[in-house]
Amino acid sequence: MGRVLRTGLVGFGWINAKVWLPRLRAHPHFEVVGVHDPLLTASAGSTGSAGSAGAAAAAGLPPDTIAARLPDLLARDLDLAVVGTPNHLHERTAGAALDAGVATLIEKPLCLSTAELDRLNARSWATGAPFQISRPSPRRLDVARLQYLVRQMCAGPVQVRAEWLRAAGVPRPGSWFTRRDEAGGGALLDLGWHLAEVAQGLLPGSQRTGLTAELREPAPDAARGAARWRGDSPAAGGQDPDTGVFDVETDGRLRAHYRDGSVLSLRAAWASEVTVDTTTIEVRGTTADGERCRLELVTTFGFSPNRVTRPVLRVWRGSRSTEWSVETVPGKEYDDQLDATLAMVRRSAPWRVELRGTAEVLGLLEDAYRIAGRPLLPGTPARTTGGTRC
Numbered sequence: 001m002g003r004v005l006r007t008g009l010v011g012f013g014w015i016n017a018k019v020w021l022p023r024l025r026a027h028p029h030f031e032v033v034g035v036h037d038p039l040l041t042a043s044a045g046s047t048g049s050a051g052s053a054g055a056a057a058a059a060g061l062p063p064d065t066i067a068a069r070l071p072d073l074l075a076r077d078l079d080l081a082v083v084g085t086p087n088h089l090h091e092r093t094a095g096a097a098l099d100a101g102v103a104t105l106i107e108k109p110l111c112l113s114t115a116e117l118d119r120l121n122a123r124s125w126a127t128g129a130p131f132q133i134s135r136p137s138p139r140r141l142d143v144a145r146l147q148y149l150v151r152q153m154c155a156g157p158v159q160v161r162a163e164w165l166r167a168a169g170v171p172r173p174g175s176w177f178t179r180r181d182e183a184g185g186g187a188l189l190d191l192g193w194h195l196a197e198v199a200q201g202l203l204p205g206s207q208r209t210g211l212t213a214e215l216r217e218p219a220p221d222a223a224r225g226a227a228r229w230r231g232d233s234p235a236a237g238g239q240d241p242d243t244g245v246f247d248v249e250t251d252g253r254l255r256a257h258y259r260d261g262s263v264l265s266l267r268a269a270w271a272s273e274v275t276v277d278t279t280t281i282e283v284r285g286t287t288a289d290g291e292r293c294r295l296e297l298v299t300t301f302g303f304s305p306n307r308v309t310r311p312v313l314r315v316w317r318g319s320r321s322t323e324w325s326v327e328t329v330p331g332k333e334y335d336d337q338l339d340a341t342l343a344m345v346r347r348s349a350p351w352r353v354e355l356r357g358t359a360e361v362l363g364l365l366e367d368a369y370r371i372a373g374r375p376l377l378p379g380t381p382a383r384t385t386g387g388t389r390c
């Protein structure tokens with residue numbers, strides 16, 4: 001069966017505590033041997049939040065699991081670090097793990113610029129430690145089925161429309177999520193990253209030739225659209241949802257054109273006109289026989305309980321149509337991610353190939369924000385293409 005991987009959690013917020021910890025514990029090949037999050041060791045008075053130490057106890061983490069400093073965690077003979085820190089800290093925290101020679105699974109967005117990715121790459125080459133982004137959405141069974149059908153049916157360029165629209169799902173208004181200096185961007189980065197990864201598997205892979213993007217300001221009452229299903233306490237992290245900074249978009253769009261004629265239209269919104277949180281992936285193209293074809297997946301990505309009740313995959317070819325029900329267990333794609341991570345740590349998966357795809361997703365979003373006039377990292381110079389050696 002192979003050695004059980006000694007795993008450390010870097011950050012103990014929602015994703016690591018609610019998504020990764022239970023899955024790592026349930027997986028026979030992983031063992032959580034340590035956690036580092038400044039909130040776990042800060043005194044309640046200094047942070048204004050007493051919630052996290054309580055969260056660690058509630059998660060059944062023995063006190064000796066908690067490492068006061070990141071180097072203390074990395075010194076625990078780790079095989080894997082799982083990075084779930086705010087976006088602007090991914091390079092710093094993941095980079096420290098790579099410097100220590102520890103394989104690293106990094107939450108999305110992998111980082112906020114191609115320059116950051118290049119530096120992570122250099123640190124990975126220096127110690128030989130592999131890294132990958134968590135990319136659960138392309139691992140979904142309904143997405144895999146859509147991708148298979150698109151490859152079977154569509155010849156030549158395609159038009160892809162990828163949308164993830166929440167009715168009211170702003171992650172913790174007033175926290176780092178809604179601060180541009182810490183999150184980089186809003187909904188287009190947060191949800192759009194998943195969509196861009198999925199779209200990447202549907203497009204024929206031609207060179208991008210054009211891009212437009214639009215970021216919509218949050219509505220004045222955006223804080224009330226909080227994603228309550230995350231179960232965050234209103235004051236988690238000490239921010240006030242009504243007075244905290246909110247300078248990222250709640251609704252963002254991009255449109256990319258490719259040399260072969262393919263087009264990607266992507267929209268991601270934390271709060272929008274829909275009443276049910278809905279993810280739609282539509283692909284239009286032409287079959288090898290010259291017939292028009294259209295494939296459409298309508299479901300809900302992620303963990304929101306406000307879900308599409310009957311997820312469906314529809315296919316139209318010429319005048320014929322077919323429809324399949326595509327029920328999925330929410331979160332199964334995260335279990336599959338862990339299997340992929342196991343393969344990365346064991347060097348039995350081409351993780352650098354996957355990383356090249358991640359570099360393209362990062363480049364698309366990085367360019368979109370720059371074109372919209374709000375670069376993910378303020379002051380970032382224009383990107384030169386093809387700079388990342390993955």
Ligand SMILES: NC(=O)c1ccc[n+]([C@@H]2O[C@H](COP(=O)([O-])OP(=O)(O)OC[C@H]3O[C@@H](n4cnc5c(N)ncnc54)[C@H](O)[C@@H]3O)[C@@H](O)[C@H]2O)c1
Pocket residue numbers: 010011012013014015016036037038039052070083084085086087089093107108109134136190302
């Ligand atoms: N793939 C997904 O479906 C998904 C879902 C949610 C979040 N995420 C990503 O996961 C990351 C974390 O999101 P979250 O929802 O858990 O946020 P969160 O705010 O709930 O948790 C972040 C945690 O990081 C801790 N932290 C801050 N600085 C740190 C440091 N220097 N070292 C260690 N820990 C530090 C904070 O104290 C906090 O507890 C983000 O990048 C987010 O985009 C991904």
